[in-house]
Amino acid sequence: MFVGKSTELSRRAFMRRSSQLAGAGVATSYAMGLAGIGEAAAFASTGGYKALVCVFLYGGNDHGNTLIPFDAPNYQRYSQIRGGNGSEAGGGIALPRSSLANSVLMQPDEQTLTDDIRYALAPTMPLLKSRFDQGNMAPMLNVGPLLTPLTKAQYESDDNTRFPRPANLFSHNDQQSTWQSSQPEGSPTGWGGRMGDLAQSSNSNAMFTLINATGNAVFMNGEQAMPYQVSPDGATLINGLSRGRLYNSSAASTALDTLLKTHTGHVFEGDYAQTNARSVEFGGFVNDALARSSVATDFGTGNRLADQLSVVARLIAARGDLGMTRQVFMVSAGGFDHHDGLIGSHEALLGQVDFAMDAFYRSTLELGIADQVTAFTASDFGRTLASNGDGSDHGWGSHHFVVGGAVNGGRFYGTAPQVSVESDDQVGRGRLLPTTSVDEYSATLAQWFGVSPSELPGIAPNIGRFAQPDLGFMTRPQ
Template sequence: MKKLDRRKFLKATSASALSLASLSTVTSTLTSFSASAQENDDYKALVCVFLFGGLDNHEVVLPYDEENWQAYAAIRESLLSPQGANRERENLLPLFPLNQSTFGAREFALPPELSRIKKLFDEGNAAIIGNVGPLIRPTDRKSFEENSVLLPPRLFSHNDQQSVWQANAPEGAQFGWGGLFADAAIAQNPAQSVDFSTISSSSDALFLTGTLARPYQISTDGAASIQLLKRFENSEDTFDQRLYQQLRAHFSGEINETSHLITQDVINLMQNSLAANEKYNRSKNESEPLTTSFPASPLGQQLRVIAESISMRNNLNVNRQVFFVGIGNFDTHSDQASNLPKLLEQVDESIDAFYRSMQSLGLGSDVTLFTASDFGRTLTVNGDGTDHGWGGHHFVVGDAVIGQQILGDIPPPAFEHDKDAGNGRLIPSVSIEQFASPLGRWFGLSEEEIANTFPNLENFQTNELRFI
């Protein structure tokens, strides 16, 4: 008989028997709930918006100077034509970065679907970090083709590159750098609630998993609840109330004393999860509603519940939080001209609403949002779509951001240059470590904590990207 793996058993049990529960509460101890928690003046939060499937970097930041636009349009004619006026040069949204001198005569623009992010950029509240991706050491076309430099594992694979982006290791990794950031914050402030230090509205939560921090899962309706308890809780019927008390005692573990190790672990999971969910929902009910309207899209609603969670920060007893949201369908091998603009518009509307909600909460300088994705895509067109790439372009948004900058690199729309891995698949100019380290410093991590989080950081130049 195959030996029972305790870790796997707990994971399976918590998923099936406790859909209400977050795995964050397996080892944590709930702090007592206080509706009159002290106002927290030292609050910071990071929000990762993960675009699953591989965002086409070549259609996020487009060339705008005449020479490079013509080269780009010739390569991508079959993707530009179906989009009509939206991809005509005169209808693009030109960027005027403060560091324009870095790029000489080259100019850049955003597509019309990103008009709100463009406004944030112009106002100095958003920056673009160009050509970011996983690296182990600085790499160029020559070293890539000669295989003379150590490369990230399993390039161009969705699952593995999602994992590498979130955890510096391929599928199977244990700890994400968002979770390790939260670990450092918990160690610095032991009074902070562990349970709500990392919160995810996406099913993928590797990014938020640390040694102490465990992702607390919420839905667009808030924390989960047990439907049987909700059904009988407010009933005036005596039998219903007796049944409610029995069910509550069962789910909270009050009537399940046992010496069996695995059974006790499951009971603890149930008990702590129920308490955490009730605390979260109680905090939500006692909080003022958001005044910002969010789009009804999947990303808009995920960012809405993240904004609600941030508004509850004092009742949840947290002064540092890391959040993870995600949407899919960016794997645009086909029908890209029809699908990608709609996705970009969803990203634009949702991020803008989230930014405005932080303004209304007075937290514009205390919350920083950034995008991430599996990889970029090829410059070449496969017919009506694009294929898996490597480096990609990303946004960082918030009042703390040193905005109206394009940092990193935007390679030209051409082939066989120093950063071309083939077919316009970009070799990253900025490693994930270089992208994430400034966020960690802003979040409050020491240089030692950053080095422990990113062991490969020492392989890259130490000069910091100055975007926050």
Template structure:
């Protein structure tokens, strides 16, 4: 029986809920998710990645024309084919490409592109072009809404980071949570779970059962941390790598969450771009490879795909501060054992520019459509607000 007094009596337990890993506990959930359900991990390259210096059209003489100070010398470029290559900072990603675990999708964008960080990110998060439709709900949150089952307390999506939960994973009924680092889970593991009540109060029963199971799950996580290999699957010492490591460990425990999200900031490279961009790409590339290697060692690599995107690319012409300003289209990456590896879209022309920007060659919603329908087995129409021809991303 639910009444105001019994609800308020549970406030101390309810206040703990954001910090207790209920999503790790299969016993705390009525989820019908199976252990072999596919998982999507999204990496947001925050700030606008310079795609021209990430997937480099080295065979086009216009590249050197537009990039005097910032160009990567041809002899240093890691060739992917006869015309495109990676900078040296993307060595680990090149190895994934050679191992058929990386798809590169150049020229991803949308009609009438916007160079505002806030507006463009809202478009990518919501899969909607009109600001009136930026209601705080996102394409993955809406997708989770379609699968939501009554009574399921397992979070549909987990954001690993210390900022606000991104709109991309927020829906009307779905349940996303934020997790900063493993210390939150380790702290919960030190407490003793409350006894399950014997009462007619349905709310009290539900809350205390959930909290009790969650404490048990935290202890399970702590035990797994104590017993994990000392080399931690050779993750490099980067913040992105540590967060992907945590995601991998959560996936191993099989709690049923199918969407994970993480952000790597720093890509707004208006000045002195060369070294900062190299550092960012090295972190991204090496962290991604370590994550996929970890999943393979755990026998989970066939269940996980990773998509990496940025809200826009940069201008073709470098600026006077040895940096690049806000542009439009840029590359998207999809990685994993099940990806259709290769270069999956046309590279934008460096001759046919639009106000100094690369024209997009593929609508980003075609990538979303493929990941929803072919990977997560979710109808993409409602999440994307229309029908978009899926780009074949899954092998």
């Protein structure tokens, strides 16, 4: 019988918190924070600063036109399936083969992929192609949410008890949440936030352990740690307080400050007031630290993802002033739900991702910490290899990228899928059945970050069912 770890972990966390809150006598955020002490003891924060940066591509990135088969036999299959009738000129939603000639990724001679496939990056991603060649970028093939390893026959089985599948596959909201939490939609915590729970005691200012430079996302929520939100311009200040006079009245500003920070003892009201007080108190501190930090790397203009990564770079440059040893960041880009208009629009979006991630890597080189910062992509899901006429539909597994000085790059990780709509590694219309789980992906990143093997089930609840808690794309912690 299948037994889920997430329920067990939630029950244990609830019981642990309840007993500690009862002992504390009051349900305060400080008392809730005591729950992390035991876990934090197992976290390795030695070896200097480290940061993880999640780059989430909202909408479901079309992996078929991100990593494209380039060798002649597999390209012909790709072209046939995507509406190009097998022609090297492309057509439909197949890119012309000639457009890929400068972005072919040459893996080591000893690495042979499925059906001898050779991949090329999208032609608008020359910078990440160069990082692959230099050994600082690694593609992760066919990764997606799984509760347990599945074959196609098991996926098609009616026995969901023995062969469980993630809930509500192919749904945006559900799969965004599942990717970010390794649990069904509605989970209160994500695996970035759970790493923050373990790491926050390593930092002088625990409130900056998790920093979100995009909108709200479960990825950044911990049991105790919560994200500090920033914009590309820095900390978001409350105008009526930061300018000193609300409606041209200092009395109104004082009243607003009191309203935001006052509570009657209710636990939720108290946490809300504490969050407001933290925002008011530390907004100026963060912006002062940013003003003193210096990053000369050009992040360009008109690229929202680059703007977010620029402020992340500046915050990392200010890590000393902020008192940070371990941090998790999140940024995002949207617009990847290409049911139509794939050609042109998708390449443009990938060009923005290419520039932004490369600029961020260059900033870590400038700061001398490239091997201490790792950026990685994630998305709702991949998409169908089969064309719907002008685009592709919701899928499951997808390909992703990991970039940084500590990445064992220049080679592929995971199992390359067959270029097919009928093979055993897909579940209809070319929807990839993942061969690597998000739990394995997150566990590999977590161990590099400092999470001990004994704590991995708290980060990746399903990791005990998979054979590879370390996929090898990161250098092992020293």
